[in-house]
Amino acid sequence: MSDKEKSRAKAEQAKGKLKETAGRAVGNERMTAEGRAEKAKGDARQAKEKMKDVFKR
Template sequence: MGKTEKAKNKIQETKGRIKEGVGDATDNESMQAKGKAERAKGSLKQAGEKVKDAFKK
């Protein structure tokens, strides 16, 4: 389950980067904000998975 969750989180982070890039390219502040939020959410989830892994060892 851990690898699946890590992959999902990485995908979410990547989607956020893409949205943010599209927002930058089109000067769409709403898209930029959504992208930043999605990227941050994915990053936080990745950090949580790393903490879980640290306690498993």
């Protein structure tokens, strides 16, 4: 996995988790949903990069 994409995925996951937690804390359902979506996007990016690594070998 390229370092740039790996760090990008981790950052997206962390940002999503933070937004989801903040949304739950203040009772904002929209923010919670947006956070979940960002986290899922980061998860998907990370999975894509891992698959690239598997097929390179």
